[in-house]
Amino acid sequence: MKRSLVIFYAVIIYAVAELIWWGYQLVSLQPKRIGMILSEGSMFVIVFSVGAYYLHSSINKEQKLQEQKKNFLLSVTHELKSPLASIKILLQTIQKRNLTRDQALDFIDKSLLDIERLDDMVENMLLASKIDNRSYTFPKAQFNLSVLVDSIVNRLQITKCDCNQQIIEAEIEPKIEITGDKFALTSVVTNLVENAIKYSSPCEAVAVKLFSKEGKIHLQVADHGIGIADNEKNRIFDRFYRVGSEDTRNTKGTGLGLFIVKQVLDKHEATIRVKDNRPAGSIFEVEFALT
DSSP, X not given: OHHHHHHHHHHHHHHHXXXXXXXXXXXXXXXXXXXXXXXXXXXXXXXXXXXXXXXXXXXXXXXXXXXXXXXXXXXXXXXXXXXXXXXHHHHHHHHHSOOOHHHHHHHHHHHHHHHHHHHHHHHHHHHHHHHHTTOOOOOOXXXXXXXXXXXXXXHHOOOXXXXXXXXXXEEEOSOOEXXXXXXXXXXXXXXXXXXXXXXXXXXXXXEEEEEEETTEEEEEEEOOSXXXXXXXXXXXXXXXXXXXXXXXXXXXXXXXXXXXXXXXXXXXXXXXXXEEOSSSSEEEXXXXXXX
C-alpha cells in the first residue's frame, strides 16, 4: 500500500511538472493566446485535482480496510487459540489424572463453555460472510422473543463472582411475540450481551431488559464498562472495526459482532442506538415494531 501511495504522488508531481512546462512552451510560442491557455490550463487543473482527490480517498479507504483485515486475522487467531488451548489442557488433565466424578464434570462443563464460545465465533463469521455476499435470505417466522432472550441470558449467566466473571441482571417481560429470523436475532442478542460482558470490569453487573411500550418492542443491554467515545459511536457498526489495535487490545473479539447486529436489525426494520450509561459504560437500545 505504501508503494501505491509513492507511485500516486510521483504521478501527481510528474503531471504538474508537465503541465507547467507545456504551458510555458505554449505561452512562449503564442503570447497573444495567454488568456485561452490559462483558462484551458485552469480547467485541466480543476478536473485533475478532483480526480486526484477521489483516487487518494480510495487508496486511503483501501489502506484502512487492509489494516482492519490484518487486525481481524490477528484477533481470530487469538480467539481460536485461546479456547482450543484451554480445552486441550482440560481434556489432558481428565485423561492423565485420577479425578473425582465432580472434578471431571466440572472440567467437562468448562470445556463445553469454550466449545460454545468457538461455535458462536464460527457462526458470526459465517453469518457475516453470507450478509456481505448477500446470499443470506433472512427467513422470517413468528416466535417468542421473551423465551429467546431468557435462554441466551441463562446460557451466558455467571452466578459466581470470581476473576473475569460478571452477573447478568435480567428483566424480561413474558410472552412477547415477534416475526423475524430467529437464527439471526439470536446472534443479535448474543452479540450485544457478550459485548457488554466483555467490556465490563470483573463482577460488574450487566442489565438486560425486554419490554413492550407504545406499540414497540424494546431490548436494552446496559453495562458499566469502559464506554464508547462519541467519535467512535458511528463507526462501531462497521465491519472489522474495533477501537485500538489488536496488538495492544486486551478484550476478545473479531470486530464482526456489531456489524452483524446492525445488518440484521436493518433487515427487520428495527433501530439500534448507543448512548452513555451513568456513571460509566454504555447502553444499547434496540426497538422493533410490534407484529
